[in-house]
Amino acid sequence: MNVTVADWQIFVHYWDLLVNADWFTDREVVSCLRDSYVGQQVTVALAHGSEGADTPTVVRSLLGHFDPSKATPGTLRADYGVDSLELASAQGRLVDNLIHSSDDSVASCRDFGIWYGANRWNLIAPTEVGSA
Numbered sequence: 001m002n003v004t005v006a007d008w009q010i011f012v013h014y015w016d017l018l019v020n021a022d023w024f025t026d027r028e029v030v031s032c033l034r035d036s037y038v039g040q041q042v043t044v045a046l047a048h049g050s051e052g053a054d055t056p057t058v059v060r061s062l063l064g065h066f067d068p069s070k071a072t073p074g075t076l077r078a079d080y081g082v083d084s085l086e087l088a089s090a091q092g093r094l095v096d097n098l099i100h101s102s103d104d105s106v107a108s109c110r111d112f113g114i115w116y117g118a119n120r121w122n123l124i125a126p127t128e129v130g131s132a
Contacts, residue, residue: 001043001044003116013114066085068080070084070085
């Protein structure tokens with residue numbers, strides 16, 4: 001489902017970048033997030049694995065390294081990425097890594113609430129809610 005990004009969504013989604021803005025000495029995080037995302041459409045997808053599956057690890061292995069220039073060929077970021085951390089740093093912006101993935105089921109639920117609203121679980125089948 002496509003979502004047009006509101007400023008609060010991207011700031012809540014990337015709160016770790018905001019509270020750790022000192023990680024970035026060469027760019028202003030709020031401006032980078034606002035310029036890159038606010039008013040833009042993103043596609044948000046929800047996936048889950050079978051009980052006991054380590055879905056986040058599987059998804060991360062499909063995505064590849066967050067810096068597309070360092071991702072292994074055959075991963076999404078290596079095959080489709082056109083950016084690099086070096087280029088992003090030189091231009092004073094965040095790297096465009098194509099895809100974000102939740103780290104675990106708790107983060108998936110939080111991310112779902114950010115993008116769709118916590119009261120919108122009816123967007124997915126009831127049997128999938130426990131696996132989100």
